[in-house]
Structures are given as structure tokens and as C-alpha cells.
Amino acid sequence: MDEKKFLADEFEANRAHLKTVAYRMLGSRAEAEDAVQEAWLRLGRSNTSEVGNLGGWLTTVVARICLDMLRSRKSRREEQLDPPVHEKIADTAKSADPEREIVLADSVGVALLVVLEQLAPAERVAFVLHDMFDLPFDEIAPVIGRTPEATRQLASRARRRVQGTTEAPEAGIEHKKEVVRAFLAASRDGNFQALLAVLHPDVVFAPDATAARFGHAGALHGAQAVATTFNGRARGALPAFVDGGFGFIVRIQDQLRIVVKIGFDGEKIATIEAIADPDHIERIEYRLFDR
Structure with missing residues (x-):
């Protein structure tokens, strides 16, 4: 044919x-x-x-x-x-x-x-x-x-x-910025309880293959597992708007190496997506939070 x-x-x-x-x-x-x-x-x-x-x-x-x-x-x-x-x-x-x-x-x-x-x-x-x-x-x-x-x-x-399930009210921009800052501060300080406080119980952490090689775990589900992974980390992270949403970036020796997108469910962090593939990073738009 x-x-x-x-x-x-x-x-x-x-x-x-x-x-x-x-x-x-x-x-x-x-x-x-x-x-x-x-x-x-x-x-x-x-x-x-x-x-x-x-x-x-x-x-x-x-x-x-x-x-x-x-x-x-x-x-x-x-x-x-x-x-x-x-x-x-x-x-x-x-x-x-x-x-x-x-x-x-x-x-x-x-x-x-x-x-x-x-x-x-x-x-x-x-x-x-x-x-x-x-x-x-x-x-x-x-x-x-x-x-x-x-x-x-x-x-x-x-x-x-x-399905009409009741969710927490959607947080405003300023509140979400504070949540991102609180997450990074708790991560740097190794404050496990403070990390749990800003994470949704069903939070998902999803690194790409390159980010996983930087020492992150693979995909994780649940606040306990995600908080354990980030506890004591994020020392060089800077909070930023990422592709119109929220997240943070990590520079290593003045080079952008990791971009993380954060998604919210109400006032809690529900998704954390770590991107380190260089080709993908080049296509991402970001802007650091105002000090």
C-alpha cells in the first residue's frame, strides 16, 4: 500500500x-x-x-x-x-x-x-x-x-x-517566597522538624539523572523521606523564580549546575524537581528573589 x-x-x-x-x-x-x-x-x-x-x-x-x-x-x-x-x-x-x-x-x-x-x-x-x-x-x-x-x-x-476535594487555600506570592526561604534555611541548618513543617505529607522529590549523580537520591515520596534527603544540604542554594514558578538554583565555582523547581499544594511544598542536565538548564528562565 x-x-x-x-x-x-x-x-x-x-x-x-x-x-x-x-x-x-x-x-x-x-x-x-x-x-x-x-x-x-x-x-x-x-x-x-x-x-x-x-x-x-x-x-x-x-x-x-x-x-x-x-x-x-x-x-x-x-x-x-x-x-x-x-x-x-x-x-x-x-x-x-x-x-x-x-x-x-x-x-x-x-x-x-x-x-x-x-x-x-x-x-x-x-x-x-x-x-x-x-x-x-x-x-x-x-x-x-x-x-x-x-x-x-x-x-x-x-x-x-x-473531584471537589477541599484543599488548603492557595498561598500568595510573598508567602511562597518565605516558604522557599524557610525550606533552604532548614536544609542548611539541618533542622529536620522545620523541614517537615513546610513539606506536604505527600511531597514528591524527582531529580533528573544528572542531578542524581550529584549525590541526590532517586525519586522519593513522602515528607519524611524528602526531609531526610535535604537535611543538612542546600548550603549554596539561592532562592529564585524558575520558569514563572518558585524554586532555587545552585552554582558551583560560579557555574550554574542545578536548578530546582518547587510546586505548592496550598501553603506546603508538594513537588521538588531537581534539574542538572546542561541542555535542559540552558532552556530554563530564572530570576533570584529580591534580597
Whole structure:
């Protein structure tokens, strides 16, 4: 069979699934169509001769496209061209096909889409791919640029919000800065109890392979294990904003060697991701806290 025809047939066979994935992430039919069309264009430009599961490959491509669109949407802070998803689905009387809209509302869930709109892009992608489409965290992690453990934590946080689980109030910027400073001070001073005080009970520590070689442990889960690992460390760490979030950096002989991203659940540190791979570090933006 001609390769182009084979790819076209496979794409058409997966189109409905891809549109569902994109719609669940974006909450907009128009944007979902755009994402699927972009996936088709990327398929035409890619060498897929060694791809064993084309459907899985396409799902990953669509997820990456949706993540980029969500991040762009958030950065622009503009209203979507489509009306809010709950308004679109509810207003079936104006639809060209009201029956189809009702079916769509039943399958997607108005309340779910409204809640998904409140999630951060990476949370949304991790939750949708894992909880709705059963992709393993090992496959989701490269899509959002996180480790599998950090991805698991993002999905867990998103799941709690979707399920309406009560969480601690989100801390403000100044408070989070103080928590990061308190974490570093407790780490330097070897104050185990002070470390426990700022860590979420289910905190996840996830170093990349290079950071692990610098003497960190592998991936860890739980406040006791993470506090033990950081107890007496962080002597040269400087608190910083990292990729728009919070964290700290470590310089060795005036060279940036480790960047750590810190994620919060309420007022507690919930994720600690250590990055030491030089190529990855080059792509990270950071700014030290004001003294």
C-alpha cells in the first residue's frame, strides 16, 4: 500500500479519538479541530517508519499541540474566540444540530469542562491523558517536560480539584517566597522538624539523572523521606523564580549546575524537581528573589 495513503487511512481511523482528546483539553471545538489539523500536518512532515503504535504517537502529538495552545492562551490572557464551554453546550437551541450538542454535553460533562478550565496547562494535560485516556505517566512526562513522579503529582492535584476535594487555600506570592526561604534555611541548618513543617505529607522529590549523580537520591515520596534527603544540604542554594514558578538554583565555582523547581499544594511544598542536565538548564528562565 502507498505510504501516504496508509498514513491518511490511519489518521482518519484515529481522527474521532484525537478530536475527543483535544476537546477535553481545550474545551473548544474550533481549537480542537485546529489541533487535530496541526497533528495531520506534523504527521506529513515526520518519519514514522519506526513508530510501532501510530495511534499512540498521534495522541502524544495532539497532547503537545494542546499544551502549547493552553500555555499561549494563558500568556495572552485573552478571551477565547468561542464562548465559554458551559455556555456553548447549554445553548443547544441555537445549534445547527441540537441533538448532537446534547450528546456532546453528556459525553464530556459540562461541570468537568468548567473545572478543567481552572487547571494549569500541565495539570490539565496530565489529568486528561492519565485519568480519561489511561496513558501511563512515563508516556505523559515527556509531553509536559516533567519527570514521571512530578507528572503523577500534577495529575493527583488536578484530580482533587476535579473531584471537589477541599484543599488548603492557595498561598500568595510573598508567602511562597518565605516558604522557599524557610525550606533552604532548614536544609542548611539541618533542622529536620522545620523541614517537615513546610513539606506536604505527600511531597514528591524527582531529580533528573544528572542531578542524581550529584549525590541526590532517586525519586522519593513522602515528607519524611524528602526531609531526610535535604537535611543538612542546600548550603549554596539561592532562592529564585524558575520558569514563572518558585524554586532555587545552585552554582558551583560560579557555574550554574542545578536548578530546582518547587510546586505548592496550598501553603506546603508538594513537588521538588531537581534539574542538572546542561541542555535542559540552558532552556530554563530564572530570576533570584529580591534580597
